[in-house]
Amino acid sequence: xTRVIHTGDTHIGYSQYHSPVRRQDFLDAFEAVVxxxxxxxxxxxxxxxDLFHDRRPELRDLMGTISVLRRLDDAGIPFxxxxxxxxxxxxxxxxxxxxxxxxATRLGDxxxxxxxxxxxxxxxxxxxxxxxxxxxxxxxDAEYAALVAHGLFEPFGYADWDTETVLTESDVAFDAxxxxxxxxxxxxxxxxxxxxxxxxTERASASERxxxxxxxxxxxxxxxxxxxxxxxxxxxxxxxxxVFVSVxxxxxxxxxxxxxxxxxxxxxxxxxxxxxxGEGDPVTPAAIEExxxxxxxxxxxxxxxxETDADGEVDVSFADPEDAVRDRLDEMALSTAARxxxxxxxxxxVPDANVRETVKRRVEERLDEEADLGAFEPVEAVDEPVDDxxxxxxxxxxxxxxxxxxxxxxxxxxxxxxxxxxxxPGESDPDKSNAESDSAEAADPDPAxxxxxxxxEDYL
Numbered sequence: 001x002t003r004v005i006h007t008g009d010t011h012i013g014y015s016q017y018h019s020p021v022r023r024q025d026f027l028d029a030f031e032a033v034v035x036x037x038x039x040x041x042x043x044x045x046x047x048x049x050d051l052f053h054d055r056r057p058e059l060r061d062l063m064g065t066i067s068v069l070r071r072l073d074d075a076g077i078p079f080x081x082x083x084x085x086x087x088x089x090x091x092x093x094x095x096x097x098x099x100x101x102x103x104a105t106r107l108g109d110x111x112x113x114x115x116x117x118x119x120x121x122x123x124x125x126x127x128x129x130x131x132x133x134x135x136x137x138x139x140x141d142a143e144y145a146a147l148v149a150h151g152l153f154e155p156f157g158y159a160d161w162d163t164e165t166v167l168t169e170s171d172v173a174f175d176a177x178x179x180x181x182x183x184x185x186x187x188x189x190x191x192x193x194x195x196x197x198x199x200x201t202e203r204a205s206a207s208e209r210x211x212x213x214x215x216x217x218x219x220x221x222x223x224x225x226x227x228x229x230x231x232x233x234x235x236x237x238x239x240x241x242x243v244f245v246s247v248x249x250x251x252x253x254x255x256x257x258x259x260x261x262x263x264x265x266x267x268x269x270x271x272x273x274x275x276x277x278g279e280g281d282p283v284t285p286a287a288i289e290e291x292x293x294x295x296x297x298x299x300x301x302x303x304x305x306x307e308t309d310a311d312g313e314v315d316v317s318f319a320d321p322e323d324a325v326r327d328r329l330d331e332m333a334l335s336t337a338a339r340x341x342x343x344x345x346x347x348x349x350v351p352d353a354n355v356r357e358t359v360k361r362r363v364e365e366r367l368d369e370e371a372d373l374g375a376f377e378p379v380e381a382v383d384e385p386v387d388d389x390x391x392x393x394x395x396x397x398x399x400x401x402x403x404x405x406x407x408x409x410x411x412x413x414x415x416x417x418x419x420x421x422x423x424x425p426g427e428s429d430p431d432k433s434n435a436e437s438d439s440a441e442a443a444d445p446d447p448a449x450x451x452x453x454x455x456x457e458d459y460l
Contacts, residue, residue: 001220002115002144005037006232008048008180009200011086013061016204017271017299025240026053027064029201032237033214034068038075042216044114045077048180048198049084049124049150052094057087062094069103079104080112083123084150084180085361107148111140117219118142120172122149124181126364127160135170144219144229146176155190156182156197167191175219176230183208185215187232194230202239206273206301212239240298241270249280249306258288267297274302337363 010030016022030051037045052061072079081104083093098104105112107121118140125133137147147170153163167174168191177195185199198215200208218231225231247261262274272292276283285302292300340362345355 001218001223002044002117003040003042003216003218004044004046004114004117005033005040005042006046006048006178006196006198006215006217007033007201008150008198009050009084009183009204010047011050011053011200011202011204012065013057014053014202014204017301019299021298022240022271023061026202027061027068029212029237029239030065031068032239033201034072036214036235037072037077040216042077044119045072045079046119046146046148046178046217047079047081048148048178049082050086050180051081051084052087053204055087055089057094066098066101066103069098073103078112078114080107080114080119080121080148081105082107082121082148082150082180085124088124109137111138111142111145113140113142115219116143118145118172120145120147120174122147122151122166124150130161135166137170137172140172144175145172146178146217146219147172147174148178148180150180152181153177153179153195155188156186157184158182163190163195167193176217176232178215178217185210185213185234194228194232196232198234201237203242203271206242206244209242209244212237243267243270243272243297245272245274247274247276247278249276249278249283251279252281253278254281255283255287258283259291262288262292262295267292267295269296269298272297272300274300276302276304277306279306 007030010026010033012027012030014023014026016026034045051065057065069079079098081095083095083106087094093106095104095106099106107119109120111118111120113119120137147166149166151161152158153161153166155163163177166177174193177190177193179195179197182197183200183204185197187194187196189195196215196217199210199212201212201214203209203212213234213236216233216235218233219229220231221229223231243265245262245265247258249257257280258274258276262272265272274288274292283302283304285304288302289300341359344358344362
């Protein structure tokens with residue numbers, strides 16, 4: 001029997017809402033997972049990617065992470081992990097540094113056996129490169145096998161990766177796929193294999209309303225019972241409370257009514273989101289945010305969903321606004337990459353909270369492939385299909401948080417679910433494109449000159 005904690009999407013270093021307190025919350029959540037691992041004496045902690053929110057984490061985030069990993073190492077519990085889209089770099093990975101320090105094992109196509117289970121890894125791979133994957137894994141002689149991977153897999157939300165293809169084309173018969181990238185926890189069975197996401201360990205977005213947690217996975221036919229060989233149980237984490245207040249204002253009601261509703265909740269040290277709808281009087285969001293903060297909230301954000309009437313009448317006579325937009329775009333000779341961006345902004349399939357993350361991911365995927373640089377050249381009207389899967393993650397509605405998760409990556413992927421309210425997942429404040437990140441590493445080898453930002457070359 002092998003018992004492991006399956007976690008992922010910790011997004012350490014994410015200053016959600018530009019708050020240093022929230023930044024610490026993400027590290028604290030990871031520490032809580034490790035505390036549980038040590039207390040429960042599990043056989044390993046398996047991390048499915050996006051340990052960091054950004055590919056260039058600050059020194060304080062690195063030091064905090066190393067401190068937590070050392071506690072795990074002191075307890076004799078291995079840390080097995082893969083690289084997620086938010087933290088991936090073109091060269092060495094931060095996970096490689098931790099492995100060199102003896103604090104982690106980077107999973108790949110060779111089996112890492114813990115107990116009676118062989119673990120393999122599949123780092124995040126941009127959509128544009130997946131056709132070249134052959135899913136070739138070395139043999140093992142363990143009783144069970146698990147694939148740890150980072151990506152948006154079917155049949156879950158925002159999926160852009162065919163799970164059944166991975167399982168049927170793999171050289172190894174996996175009993176489970178332990179996934180990361182989608183911040184919503186879920187489990188399904190695909191081709192007789194259990195496939196599961198543990199969700200993020202902290203709310204990287206206001207859309208992530210359910211409590212946070214991780215999976216306890218047991219590889220043991222007797223424990224699972226029936227014909228199953230794997231048992232997956234979800235465990236909750238005690239994280240920063242988020243309070244969601246919905247206020248529907250009737251005619252004649254205004255700010256005082258909103259205050260009444262806010263007072264009905266316990267706001268102590270919470271992140272508070274107030275959503276206003278209805279037909280009532282105008283409300284000043286800043287005044288409500290200040291009120292909530294005075295009532296004890298750590299952070300308050302107000303969204304007024306009501307439509308305000310324009311001063312004058314506007315006569316729009318488009319038979320089909322979408323056709324009008326397409327016609328205008330065709331006249332602009334946009335590049336293929338620009339059309340990707342335009343579709344991400346307009347498409348209904350991409351949630352508003354994930355637009356930033358989706359745009360960043362699509363541009364970075366283009367940059368990842370030298371052959372795709374032509375996609376940035378102006379072209380005549382093109383009808384190129386663009387993937388809109390993205391989830392999570394990532395950016396959040398409140399502010400652009402870019403992780404996301406996400407949110408922040410080499411192919412700044414997606415979903416993170418996504419990923420972040422202020423954006424999230426992607427929600428990395430200091431969001432950088434791959435090109436910017438790489439040029440910064442080349443030009444700034446000295447960690448002291450990067451205001452806390454460090455590159456792999458400084459360590460490896």
